[in-house]
Amino acid sequence: MKRRLPIALLLACLLAALFASAQAGSAKPPPRASKGFFGIGPQTTLTDKDAEYMTAGGIESVRWPLPWNGIQPTKKGGYSWDGFDDVVEVAARHGLTVLPFAYGTPSWIARKYTTLPINNAKARSAWTAFLRAAAERYGPGGDFWAEHAPGVVKYEPAIRKPLPIREWQIWNEANFFYFAFPASPQRYAQLVRISSPAIKRVDPKAKVILTGLFGDPPPGSPKGMPAAQFLDTVYRSPGIKSRFDGVALHPYAVDAETLEELVEDLHDVTVENHDRIPLYITEMGWGSENNFQQVAFEQGIRGQVKQLKDSYAYLLANRNRLDLKQVYWFSWKDLPDSCTFCDSVGFFREGPRFHAKPAWHAFVDLTGGRARP
Numbered sequence: 001m002k003r004r005l006p007i008a009l010l011l012a013c014l015l016a017a018l019f020a021s022a023q024a025g026s027a028k029p030p031p032r033a034s035k036g037f038f039g040i041g042p043q044t045t046l047t048d049k050d051a052e053y054m055t056a057g058g059i060e061s062v063r064w065p066l067p068w069n070g071i072q073p074t075k076k077g078g079y080s081w082d083g084f085d086d087v088v089e090v091a092a093r094h095g096l097t098v099l100p101f102a103y104g105t106p107s108w109i110a111r112k113y114t115t116l117p118i119n120n121a122k123a124r125s126a127w128t129a130f131l132r133a134a135a136e137r138y139g140p141g142g143d144f145w146a147e148h149a150p151g152v153v154k155y156e157p158a159i160r161k162p163l164p165i166r167e168w169q170i171w172n173e174a175n176f177f178y179f180a181f182p183a184s185p186q187r188y189a190q191l192v193r194i195s196s197p198a199i200k201r202v203d204p205k206a207k208v209i210l211t212g213l214f215g216d217p218p219p220g221s222p223k224g225m226p227a228a229q230f231l232d233t234v235y236r237s238p239g240i241k242s243r244f245d246g247v248a249l250h251p252y253a254v255d256a257e258t259l260e261e262l263v264e265d266l267h268d269v270t271v272e273n274h275d276r277i278p279l280y281i282t283e284m285g286w287g288s289e290n291n292f293q294q295v296a297f298e299q300g301i302r303g304q305v306k307q308l309k310d311s312y313a314y315l316l317a318n319r320n321r322l323d324l325k326q327v328y329w330f331s332w333k334d335l336p337d338s339c340t341f342c343d344s345v346g347f348f349r350e351g352p353r354f355h356a357k358p359a360w361h362a363f364v365d366l367t368g369g370r371a372r373p
Contacts, residue, residue: 058367
């Protein structure tokens, strides 16, 4: 027995090594994303240098606010597109598409910008006119592209390859009082019902995406309603399924495991309502400061990297089953004196220079891009 024991141990070690080798050889490479999957939601004005870093890093789309109250602040003043023009121009020159989210009721319609423009004919008419004007300007063959065509622009480079906006998101976090008050799925369904025809009358092939639903806001209507419950109630509006082409979620969570639960809950709602509809994650992120006890979405430098890796691993592995089209990380750069975690949620520190955090390098590893242009 004393002479056989070392041989048995040797055989056991050999078998273990062979098993480990076989496991390593059969391991699948991480799933690759489809075209357009990786997006970003900046908090600060988009510059050419930002766009260069974005495209180098594998980002293909930018989500940007289309604030009605900023573009049409007065009833008779017309539309002022300058700020949004600047973003579309920079993005297009660098091959980035833009996903706008239209929101914000002007004061000549309602006292608060969070009031959905559905209360009367005046509000509904002004809102739909605004959406039509936006689609006419930035959609296929729109005025913006004509103004920036070769031979027209004299003092700056022309946009030689237009990237018209074909996807439009209606409002932002309509299930949360910060953007919509009251947080009412019935009222939001009314908004979608008038918004979709306004856009598709201009561009019949445009896609209308529902508001990015805050995954689990503070409970208690009219302040907030969980995303899955809100969407399920929207579905109860007769004929509403024909009015939108995608659902969207903002699964802010303490960790990637909770994010997965929020995504699955929302997906279950679409399945239960017999709706094979694409899913968009139009905001997702964690902060790099270590204020977990105050802000659940701040996990520290290492925690930001871990949650990023774990969440994207789940989303990429399940993208086909979920019909997941795009994921937008929020945000690009830190923005001090903003929301409770917006000051640390970026891939880069604040300021004009590009001081990358470890999360940026982890993200670039996922996209297959480069950390620098």
